[in-house]
Amino acid sequence: MNLAMKDIRHNLGRFLLTAVGIGMLLMVVMGMGGIYRGVVEDATLLIDRVGADLWIVQRDTRGPFAELSRVPSNLVFRAATVPGVQLSREFVYHTVQRQRDGKPLRIAVLGLSWPTDKGEWVPLITGRPLGQSHYEMIADKSLGLGVGEQLELGKETYTVVGTTNNMISSGGDGIAFVTVADAQAIQFDVPGEAVRLERAAREARGEVFELAIQQPMMLNNAARPSGELPAVARPQISAVMVTLSPGADVNHVAETFSGWGDVSVFTADGQRELLLKGSVEKVRQQIGLFRVLLTVIAAIIMALILYTLTLDKIHSIALLKLIGAPNTVILGLILQQALILGVVGFGIAYLVGQQLFPMFPRRVILAESDLLQLAGIVLAISVLSSLLGIWKTMKVSPNEALT
């Protein structure tokens, strides 16, 4: 005869309510762990997915994610010439915020190195990778854009040709993949009036510039986009991603790049590290600490609940002692109920969480290792928190059954 189950069955309603309460509490703990995992995953997913072995960024910066980095566009060709490099791609990345349907829409625009990179590595849920060099876009699901939808950015209209999911910037904004040229057009978009004014200013400056006075044709150059001016133009890409040929030694190739005076180089792991130790570190710590706090609170609440459940049974326990039940039977009763409560609570937390977490604005990832860890913690809490009740029952005298 299992006393723990008999008692639960007799007080089923109350037990279930308690289990649901504990389940909700554990769900919050679980969710907090999931949010933590989500932040880490989101921050590093792009780096993992894009599949670059090395990142070449502006000298002495920790870019392109942790801070602003600018490298010249021709760096992509310089990098391609280094032995051991199979592929080098431009990386252009910036966040824009626009209004759509009256609501702010934040988009992390990422440039793909057309035509070497059409976004085949992006895990698509619908549609296709980019098919032409302009005006197409792969959008993350979180942006709320479906295939065929159009979005105006800068002076152009972009059509969504594919959708992906879980491609999120470290700030939590969905990523839109376009070609590098489009990304730059979006980033450096200047209103026509500003272009006209700038052109006029250049011409005005040129007219008093002696070389231009002697060679008026030079002034024609002033009308060209600033990126094409034969001058020290502002570098226009964020970084260059390098994929190594099979068998090439990462350290060896990285050494070559670090010899170049204008850039710094990071491995993919280095980039991950930069992100986790840098931009998301405080969020990570904040959530991590909150999670610890919640776990402790859950433990205290569970202990109190189990203690109260035990107090309710004091008379029965005294009676069991009176009819000669050994301590192991009584201990088993308390401990089993604690474990059943813990397990049922955990199950409720998991089931409800699975329904609820996908509705959260950012990803909540229930990693198996985290779930196992939480299960272990719940078991430990169940056992520890029943100790209070067990201590109480051990002190109960069989005499109390008679009062």
Place this chain on the structure above:
Amino acid sequence: MTTLDSKKFAIDAVKLTKIYGSGNTEVVAMRDASMQVAQGEVVALLGPSGSGKSTFLTAVGLINPPTSGRITIKGQLVLDGETEHANLRSFRRQHIGFIFQKSNLIPFLSAVENIQIAMQLNGQSSGFARRRAIELMDYLGVADRADNFPSMLSGGQQQRVAVARALANHPSVILADEPTAALDGHRGRQVMELFAKVAHEQGTGVIVVTHDHRALDVFDTIYEMEDGLMHEQPKQSASSLDGAQSL
């Protein structure tokens, strides 16, 4: 078992004293109370309220050990002053059956399970325990309530389930504290006769605290307590087994 070992008492309680509290609040509930109950003997314990009857019964029952005194049960010295010569709880389980004023059933077990648990704690299989529990309930006229929880039973029905539980393990000693208070006269007498029958057939020593003077003829010996002191009363009419049904 019908032969009784007269040298071995079912209960031999010697000079039991119980003092509750200390200093100003000290209460001597029982002073040098002694009683010997032979195997198969049925004893009535009378006395006014507050005279120490329950204190004596719980002391002998090893629930509420006396401050001083010696308790021997079925030839085995169990308690001598402060010294416990046996594990009191397992000794209770194996040798002592209790029935108290207020029925004391476990609320989350059904009637039959309340009886079963006593036997299962004593190492009986659940099948055997259930069969015997039903038999006992049948005998006590509550078999139709086997699967009811205590809260759904009347006081009298609860008390009969408690009696069945006390008998379940064939105890050496049955201690009953006003067991018939919740029963009507007829049922009350039936329970007393059942105790007598079990005592005579199985050599069980029985002590019953009672106020029901009509049923005193069932008892072999009568004791009375007053202000914590124990007196044996002159023996009255011979015990009668008439009317006891077979179990």
